[in-house]
Amino acid sequence: MILWLVVVAILFSATLVLALAMGPLKTAANVGTIRAFAAVQYLAAVLLAGARALGKA
Secondary structure, eight states: OHHHHHHHHHHHHHHHHHHHHHTTTTTSTTHHHHHHHHHHHHHHHHHHHHHHHTTOO
């Protein structure tokens, strides 16, 4: 159960970072890095959810 809460927290964080990168921070010099950070968070959430769904976590 805790793992699903961690996945939800990661997804929430990634969505917030992506929303900031698409909104107020879209003119920042390192917006590509910020979006890459959100992508890594989404990947981590998918990997954790996949591991849990397959019974490996």
